[in-house]
Amino acid sequence: MAHAQATFATRRPISAVARRKARRSVSARGRLPVLVLFLPAALILFTLFVILPMGEAAWYSLYRWNGYGQPTEFRALGNFQVLFNQAAFLTALKNNGLIILISIAVQIPLALWLATMLAYRIPGAVTFRLIFFLPYVLADVAAGLIWRFVYDGDYGLFAAAANMIGVPTPYVLADRHVAIYAILGVIVWKYFGFHMMLFIAGLQSMDRHVLEAAEIDGATGWQRFRYVTLPMLGSTVRLSIFFAIVGSLQLFDMIMPLTGGGPSNSTQTMVTFLYTYGVMRMQVGFGSAVGVVLFIICVTMAFGYKRIFMRND
Amino acid sequence: MTDASSGRRVGAGTRLYLYISLTVIAALVLLPLVTTALGGFKSLGDLRVNPFGLPNEWHVENYTDILFGQRYWRQMANSLIIALLTVFLTLVVSATAAFAFAHVRFFGSGALLNYFLIGLMFPAATAILPLFIRIRDLGLLDTYWGVVLPQVAFGLGMSILLFRNYFRSLPSELFDAAFVDGCGYIRFFWYISLPLARPMIATVAIISFVGSWNSYILPLIMLNTETRYPWPLGIMVYRGEFNTDWQLILAFITLTILPTIIAFFLAQKHIIAGLTAGAVKS
Amino acid sequence: MASVELRNVSKAYGEVAVIHDISVEIQDGEFVALVGPSGCGKSTLLRMIAGLEDITDGDVAIADKVVNELTPRERNIAMVFQSYALYPHMTVAENMGFNLKLAGKTREEVSRQVAQAAQMLDLTGLLERKPSQLSGGQRQRVAMGRAIVRDPAVFLFDEPLSNLDAKLRVQMRSEIKMLHQRVGTTSIYVTHDQVEAMTLADRIVVLNAGMIEQVGTPLELYRQPANLFVAGFIGSPAMNFLEAVIEPAKGDARSARLEDGTSIRLHPGSRVEPGLEVTLGLRPEHLSPGKRKDLSGRIRMIEPTGAQTHVTFELSGRPLTAIVDGSFPVTLDTPFNAAVAPDQVHVFDRSTGLSLR
Numbered sequence: 001m002a003h004a005q006a007t008f009a010t011r012r013p014i015s016a017v018a019r020r021k022a023r024r025s026v027s028a029r030g031r032l033p034v035l036v037l038f039l040p041a042a043l044i045l046f047t048l049f050v051i052l053p054m055g056e057a058a059w060y061s062l063y064r065w066n067g068y069g070q071p072t073e074f075r076a077l078g079n080f081q082v083l084f085n086q087a088a089f090l091t092a093l094k095n096n097g098l099i100i101l102i103s104i105a106v107q108i109p110l111a112l113w114l115a116t117m118l119a120y121r122i123p124g125a126v127t128f129r130l131i132f133f134l135p136y137v138l139a140d141v142a143a144g145l146i147w148r149f150v151y152d153g154d155y156g157l158f159a160a161a162a163n164m165i166g167v168p169t170p171y172v173l174a175d176r177h178v179a180i181y182a183i184l185g186v187i188v189w190k191y192f193g194f195h196m197m198l199f200i201a202g203l204q205s206m207d208r209h210v211l212e213a214a215e216i217d218g219a220t221g222w223q224r225f226r227y228v229t230l231p232m233l234g235s236t237v238r239l240s241i242f243f244a245i246v247g248s249l250q251l252f253d254m255i256m257p258l259t260g261g262g263p264s265n266s267t268q269t270m271v272t273f274l275y276t277y278g279v280m281r282m283q284v285g286f287g288s289a290v291g292v293v294l295f296i297i298c299v300t301m302a303f304g305y306k307r308i309f310m311r312n313d
Numbered sequence: 314m315t316d317a318s319s320g321r322r323v324g325a326g327t328r329l330y331l332y333i334s335l336t337v338i339a340a341l342v343l344l345p346l347v348t349t350a351l352g353g354f355k356s357l358g359d360l361r362v363n364p365f366g367l368p369n370e371w372h373v374e375n376y377t378d379i380l381f382g383q384r385y386w387r388q389m390a391n392s393l394i395i396a397l398l399t400v401f402l403t404l405v406v407s408a409t410a411a412f413a414f415a416h417v418r419f420f421g422s423g424a425l426l427n428y429f430l431i432g433l434m435f436p437a438a439t440a441i442l443p444l445f446i447r448i449r450d451l452g453l454l455d456t457y458w459g460v461v462l463p464q465v466a467f468g469l470g471m472s473i474l475l476f477r478n479y480f481r482s483l484p485s486e487l488f489d490a491a492f493v494d495g496c497g498y499i500r501f502f503w504y505i506s507l508p509l510a511r512p513m514i515a516t517v518a519i520i521s522f523v524g525s526w527n528s529y530i531l532p533l534i535m536l537n538t539e540t541r542y543p544w545p546l547g548i549m550v551y552r553g554e555f556n557t558d559w560q561l562i563l564a565f566i567t568l569t570i571l572p573t574i575i576a577f578f579l580a581q582k583h584i585i586a587g588l589t590a591g592a593v594k595s
Numbered sequence: 596m597a598s599v600e601l602r603n604v605s606k607a608y609g610e611v612a613v614i615h616d617i618s619v620e621i622q623d624g625e626f627v628a629l630v631g632p633s634g635c636g637k638s639t640l641l642r643m644i645a646g647l648e649d650i651t652d653g654d655v656a657i658a659d660k661v662v663n664e665l666t667p668r669e670r671n672i673a674m675v676f677q678s679y680a681l682y683p684h685m686t687v688a689e690n691m692g693f694n695l696k697l698a699g700k701t702r703e704e705v706s707r708q709v710a711q712a713a714q715m716l717d718l719t720g721l722l723e724r725k726p727s728q729l730s731g732g733q734r735q736r737v738a739m740g741r742a743i744v745r746d747p748a749v750f751l752f753d754e755p756l757s758n759l760d761a762k763l764r765v766q767m768r769s770e771i772k773m774l775h776q777r778v779g780t781t782s783i784y785v786t787h788d789q790v791e792a793m794t795l796a797d798r799i800v801v802l803n804a805g806m807i808e809q810v811g812t813p814l815e816l817y818r819q820p821a822n823l824f825v826a827g828f829i830g831s832p833a834m835n836f837l838e839a840v841i842e843p844a845k846g847d848a849r850s851a852r853l854e855d856g857t858s859i860r861l862h863p864g865s866r867v868e869p870g871l872e873v874t875l876g877l878r879p880e881h882l883s884p885g886k887r888k889d890l891s892g893r894i895r896m897i898e899p900t901g902a903q904t905h906v907t908f909e910l911s912g913r914p915l916t917a918i919v920d921g922s923f924p925v926t927l928d929t930p931f932n933a934a935v936a937p938d939q940v941h942v943f944d945r946s947t948g949l950s951l952r
Contacts, residue, residue, distance in 0.1 A: 038410055045466045046470075050466045052447070053443035060443060122331075155364065252438060284446070298435040
């Protein structure tokens with residue numbers, strides 16, 4: 001041993017540098033093939049169909065262009081100027097805000113209330129959960145059409161209900177002051193079950209001994225909810241609100257069968273506005289400007305919200 | 314309500330209040346669906362005077378006409394093809410990429426992962442016009458791939474993140490043991506990671522299938538031949554054609570959402586877990 | 596089978612060095628334990644031998660061949676992990692045969708070798724089970740089966756018993772020992788449990804903060820700990836330490852004075868100078884109660900374990916532990932007198948921590 005060490009010591013200074021250079025890490029072997037095999041497909045797809053289009057949207061938004069040939073008619077920020085002077089777009093912005101507000105003020109409390117009832121083993125809990133979640137798995141288009149029927153002034157449930165109690169038939173989707181609220185109702189109907197499931201998952205992952213400890217400490221039912229359950233569900237609530245925001249910003253599929261953005265643009269959202277004024281009229285530059293604004297709002301919301309509210313989650 | 318949450322000693326009064334609330338809400342949730350399905354059996358006149366009740370006369374032909382026609386089945390088939398292509402491509406592309414992010418250390422891996430996560434922040438709608446032009450220029454307009462490729466691409470951020478987190482949650486000693494047993498990265502992926510990731514494969518498959526099955530805006534923009542329409546587009550066309558023949562529209566709606574509802578009740582556990590846990594875990 | 600040699604092995608993560616210039620030679624067929632407190636680098640060292648961690652500097656040689664850049668498989672080592680790391684989706688047979696399958700052996704060959712190993716470890720009836728259907732001890736045995744099935748040059752054990760309960764641990768310990776006696780493969784065994792190291796190993800390497808404190812047979816470490824660290828680490832309950840100053844020599848006799856004035860006789864061979872500040876080490880089992888009052892103090896705590904009783908008494912304001920026979924009468928708050936044989940007193944230089952014997 002001592003001998004081996006001694007000979008080594010004399011050899012070391014010469015070879016140390018060379019050896020360090022030659023040394024390849026064992027785990028590095030085989031890395032290249034796996035990277036070459038596993039990454040490019042995702043990278044190409046993502047770049048080609050997500051990143052480049054987004055970059056192009058920014059580029060096209062500075063032009064007036066019908067999508068054929070090359071964009072040549074440079075308008076600088078003209079598209080944006082027009083956009084922010086358009087009443088319909090401002091309505092769309094307002095509507096998106098309203099949807100977020102309703103989600104937070106109505107949908108999430110409703111979901112939370114139901115979750116506290118259904119998170120534990122009471123008879124029938126599973127069935128109720130299924131029923132409440134069902135609208136969420138239906139397509140927005142189908143939900144929109146179903147509610148188009150419900151709200152229909154001639155054949156729908158609202159009309160029949162109004163007849164029964166003898167009031168004049170409301171044409172809710174045709175009334176520009178009412179239509180957006182009718183849509184908000186559909187949104188709550190379709191999405192509260194999803195939030196409820198999030199809360200149930202959150203409640204079930206909670207340590208129930210904590211609730212029992214609170215009970216032993218003498219907390220009443222409401223106090224237990226207010227001071228124990230709710231704070232412990234904090235991260236789920238913040239996540240839930242995040243999904244409500246993201247969902248609202250992309251709302252399109254449901255509006256189309258219900259109102260298509262009408263009457264007189266009163267139910268436009270940003271995406272239906274983009275579709276109506278950008279896609280339908282093939283105004284690539286203007287539509288892209290809407291896309292850019294939507295992108296900026298999405299990213300700011302996502303970043304801002306995560307930074308401010310979900311820092312510790 | 315929190316008496317229920319501790320699961321014991323629920324008084325009769327509380328219990329009554331609890332079940333009444335639940336039943337009322339459940340009725341409100343189901344009412345539109347049930348009246349839709351029943352409405353499909355009515356005549357238009359019957360629907361007008363009696364939208365809530367059972368049909369006076371069961372017009373089964375509203376349904377059978379659709380079922381014996383081509384249109385409904387063609388739309389279902391289109392939706393199914395698009396959804397299956399989307400699921401398959403999503404799984405292959407995202408599981409492999411996620412594996413690289415989870416287990417292979419390489420320069421810039423963090424930055425590259427963040428690059429993919431940009432996709433989580435905005436919907437396809439923001440870039441829909443340039444996307445249309447790209448698909449057109451690639452000659453993919455009015456093909457299934459024109460819908461599938463953007464759909465997969467926009468789902469990549471979420472599915473890569475889900476897979477990566479899952480791969481990372483596997484105990485690292487498993488990786489060591491496989492390495493000692495003679496696995497390289499690729500064999501480890503094939504023999505260990507992938508079989509163990511079956512729950513996550515199911516989750517990602519469900520998320521991308523449901524997303525594709527229900528999607529509207531991408532096919533709306535990329536497809537223009539009616540024979541290639543998936544059902545959400547098809548049903549809108551149908552509604553446009555039959556305009557106020559609500560009984561036919563309702564029957565058509567019922568039949569189009571029926572597969573979803575059946576699948577939901579057959580695989581409720583997996584679907585609920587997939588759609589919510591998927592959201593939470595990313 | 597093969598020898599293993601570490602030559603000036605070092606490991607650093609960036610600027611942080613975790614293994615400092617370690618050299619050890621392990622003979623063919625030897626069972627060596629790497630022991631030390633958590634964070635001492637013993638697992639890292641084992642993983643470097645395995646090829647799971649890169650070596651920052653120095654060489655690892657197996658069978659006289661430098662293997663720094665070889666994969667674990669090419670090094671022909673097998674490893675048993677702390678969590679067993681069984682593949683949850685494979686049966687016991689598949690787990691054990693996986694490395695053979697990867698090596699391209701035929702199906703018949705794999706099942707023959709698996710059956711052979713299973714028989715040796717009493718796993719034959721469990722071959723079709725999944726790991727989740729096995730008890731802790733069975734999983735442990737499968738992990739060992741996976742290692743021996745391929746007949747490797749070296750076995751590496753990374754705290755393989757620490758997830759078992761106390762009783763099973765003792766049982767599996769003897770199984771490992773018997774297995775080694777049967778197959779005779781060179782084994783390197785990492786543990787933080789010095790009892791495990793003492794009972795299993797031919798030689799023990801005591802590591803602390805990435806450096807070797809001492810290498811030796813279990814009895815060498817027990818009888819002649821080279822420094823305070825090894826003295827305190829080996830033996831349970833731990834050695835008692837007392838601060839003392841060497842008294843002027845009287846002929847051949849050497850002695851040291853404690854703070855309270857008690858004088859303790861030392862082994863005549865101790866290399867000490869009068870006035871030197873030292874730390875004396877006394878093993879609890881060497882403090883025998885009796886008439887001779889080399890040490891004496893009030894009893895502060897009594898912990899019966901059955902065969903023996905641990906007695907804590909106070910000497911110059913410090914607690915000292917002694918082990919007495921279970922039948923020996925002791926009472927709380929009464930004086931305890933202990934005799935100390937001079938050749939069982941360990942003397943360490945207080946400034947360097949090194950043994951002065």
